[in-house]
Amino acid sequence: MTFKDLIAAIPGATSVGDTNIELTGIAYDSRHVEAGNLFCAIPGFRTDGHLFCQEASNRGAVAFLVERADAIPSGKAGVIVPNARQAMALVADKFYGSPSSRLAMIGVTGTNGKTTTTHIIRALLEANDIPTGLTGTLYTLMGQDTYKVTRTTPESPDLQSILRHMVDRGMRAAVMEVSSHALVLSRVDEVQYDIGVFTNLTQDHLDFHKDLESYFQAKAILFKRLGQTKKTGPQAAIINIDDEYGRRLINMCSVPVITYGLSEGADVRGSMVTVGSRGVQFLATFPGGEKQAVEFDMTGTFNVLNALAAMSVGYIYGLSPRQMAEALARYPGVPGRFERIDEGQPFTVIVDYAHTPDGVENVLKTAREFTVGAVRVVFGAGGDRDRGKRALMGEAAGRLADWVMLTADNPRSEDPMDIIAQIREGLAPTGTPFEIELDRERAIRLALQKAQPGDVVFILGKGHETYQIYRDGTIHFDDREVARQALRELKKS
Ligand SMILES: CC(=O)N[C@H]1[C@@H](OP(=O)(O)OP(=O)(O)OC[C@H]2O[C@@H](n3ccc(=O)[nH]c3=O)[C@H](O)[C@@H]2O)O[C@H](CO)[C@@H](O)[C@@H]1O[C@H](C)C(=O)N[C@@H](C)C(=O)N[C@H](CCC(=O)O)C(=O)O
Ligand SMILES: Nc1ncnc2c1ncn2[C@@H]1O[C@H](COP(=O)(O)OP(=O)(O)OP(=O)(O)O)[C@@H](O)[C@H]1O
Numbered sequence: 001m002t003f004k005d006l007i008a009a010i011p012g013a014t015s016v017g018d019t020n021i022e023l024t025g026i027a028y029d030s031r032h033v034e035a036g037n038l039f040c041a042i043p044g045f046r047t048d049g050h051l052f053c054q055e056a057s058n059r060g061a062v063a064f065l066v067e068r069a070d071a072i073p074s075g076k077a078g079v080i081v082p083n084a085r086q087a088m089a090l091v092a093d094k095f096y097g098s099p100s101s102r103l104a105m106i107g108v109t110g111t112n113g114k115t116t117t118t119h120i121i122r123a124l125l126e127a128n129d130i131p132t133g134l135t136g137t138l139y140t141l142m143g144q145d146t147y148k149v150t151r152t153t154p155e156s157p158d159l160q161s162i163l164r165h166m167v168d169r170g171m172r173a174a175v176m177e178v179s180s181h182a183l184v185l186s187r188v189d190e191v192q193y194d195i196g197v198f199t200n201l202t203q204d205h206l207d208f209h210k211d212l213e214s215y216f217q218a219k220a221i222l223f224k225r226l227g228q229t230k231k232t233g234p235q236a237a238i239i240n241i242d243d244e245y246g247r248r249l250i251n252m253c254s255v256p257v258i259t260y261g262l263s264e265g266a267d268v269r270g271s272m273v274t275v276g277s278r279g280v281q282f283l284a285t286f287p288g289g290e291k292q293a294v295e296f297d298m299t300g301t302f303n304v305l306n307a308l309a310a311m312s313v314g315y316i317y318g319l320s321p322r323q324m325a326e327a328l329a330r331y332p333g334v335p336g337r338f339e340r341i342d343e344g345q346p347f348t349v350i351v352d353y354a355h356t357p358d359g360v361e362n363v364l365k366t367a368r369e370f371t372v373g374a375v376r377v378v379f380g381a382g383g384d385r386d387r388g389k390r391a392l393m394g395e396a397a398g399r400l401a402d403w404v405m406l407t408a409d410n411p412r413s414e415d416p417m418d419i420i421a422q423i424r425e426g427l428a429p430t431g432t433p434f435e436i437e438l439d440r441e442r443a444i445r446l447a448l449q450k451a452q453p454g455d456v457v458f459i460l461g462k463g464h465e466t467y468q469i470y471r472d473g474t475i476h477f478d479d480r481e482v483a484r485q486a487l488r489e490l491k492k493s
């Protein structure tokens with residue numbers, strides 16, 4: 001496609017140079033430019049893409065999308081736009097042929113449960129012979145193939161390229177996690193969603209959004225945009241009515257709303273919930289009154305909500321409650337989400353990705369429903385992320401666990417001891433005994449050594465992650481591997 005064709009749709013744009021040139025792709029980072037690319041200069045939080053136009057040119061960029069004309073290397077073609085992120089989203093959609101117009105497009109947003117819910121939605125649709133691509137925190141998934149990702153919701157050129165790939169691979173639907181960062185930073189601007197799913201809103205990411213209201217307004221963007229496409233398939237907002245922000249969101253949508261939850265009045269309602277150590281059982285009631293008993297191996301009331309959200313999507317696409325229950329009964333679970341590590345030890349070990357106060361509270365409350373012994377928990381909090389959540393995570397752990405081990409979780413540029421001190425501010429007043437061990441491997445080993453028959457040991461915050469990010473570099477680290485190895489050694493000793 002030529003540069004000229006691509007930029008025709010950008011409002012308020014002016015071009016310079018010969019725009020009648022073919023482009024090979026779109027880049028927004030000079031370090032990843034390939035010959036023949038369009039380079040989009042993004043003003044960032046840390047630096048400014050305009051400073052890297054020359055470097056991009058040296059690497060073979062032939063055209064430039066900028067907010068400041070003086071950044072265009074001399075003699076090169078360029079377009080000057082009012083907002084580079086928005087314009088990049090427009091050209092990315094056009095370059096890849098608007099793939100989202102050819103997929104049943106489902107976006108899932110909310111503080112917790114996006115990864116889990118997207119996986120369950122995919123399982124339900126695929127059980128009904130709808131090939132469904134998925135992209136989110138863990139990977140991009142098509143058929144049996146997984147592709148590495150670096151963001152929960154990729155930048156617009158990467159996302160549009162993924163969606164194109166899904167269309168080319170014969171996917172009929174795409175389900176994706178939509179982070180609040182993505183909504184604010186125009187990563188999903190041109191994506192034509194048919195269905196938006198709202199899981200919940202609790203504290204996280206206030207380093208970026210400043211307050212909970214702005215964070216909510218960011219999430220709401222997805223829902224305000226629903227119904228604006230020319231697509232012909234079903235369009236709906238699927239909203240958790242048990243969540244106070246969900247209830248507010250209902251009035252902000254111009255497409256039909258299906259509510260789900262345990263509350264009376266939910267369109268897709270869960271009741272008679274039994275939480276066991278190896279799964280949940282509940283009754284789902286659908287609009288019109290049809291009832292379906294469900295058994296699901298992912299335990300916890302929060303996973304009942306994730307399943308109800310997914311069943312609401314299935315309902316919109318005409319799946320029968322019975323068929324959905326059969327698919328849920330077969331579903332094996334999501335990596336790093338309430339993942340049991342079993343080496344035959346007489347206590348339970350669970351690796352989970354809880355990294356917010358609400359997440360910690362939910363998993364520990366779930367454990368309280370079936371644990372006969374003590375509930376022990378090993379966790380930390382990420383560096384360069386919302387500081388306000390740290391003490392709240394400490395408080396939740398202190399209130400609901402019997403013993404706590406504080407350790408490091410991706411300290412990034414921060415001193416891990418400072419992060420722990422902030423968690424301790426919420427934890428110490430609860431009076432629950434705790435220890436500190438900065439080395440996460442040793443922390444896990446110590447917790448497992450202390451465990452008695454009947455106890456549950458939670459290792460929280462990293463879930464599927466296979467790394468630990470420190471100021472001076474990233475090392476391989478996998479809670480599941482460490483726990484498994486430690487349990488084997490304990491068995492021998
Ligand atoms: C806060 C945030 O989202 N920041 C995003 C933002 O970074 P930034 O504004 O700081 O960028 P910058 O470093 O100032 O650079 C400005 C521009 O110059 C470019 N550049 C920079 C250096 C260079 O040598 N050459 C060059 O071209 C950069 O690629 C960028 O386009 O724009 C960059 C790309 O343009 C993103 O990669 C970056 O994501 C960062 C790495 C990030 O950590 N994001 C996280 C917080 C995030 O997005 N998380 C969400 C939610 C996670 C969840 O809860 O699941 C996600 O969707 O993953
Ligand atoms: N519906 C829910 N409500 C509250 N907590 C949940 C819910 N679902 C999952 N959790 C907790 O949050 C953790 C993360 O779940 P999941 O990965 O599905 O969320 P996410 O929204 O994708 O997170 P991220 O923003 O990091 O991508 C789980 O390991 C669990 O502890």
Ligand SMILES: N[C@H](CCC[C@H](N)C(=O)O)C(=O)O
Pocket residue numbers: 355381382383385409410461462465
């Ligand atoms: N995806 C989220 C959660 C990360 C969880 C934790 N392991 C951390 O690194 O903070 C984030 O980037 O904020």
Ligand SMILES: [Mg+2]
Pocket residue numbers: 114115136137138152177
């Ligand atoms: Mg996720």
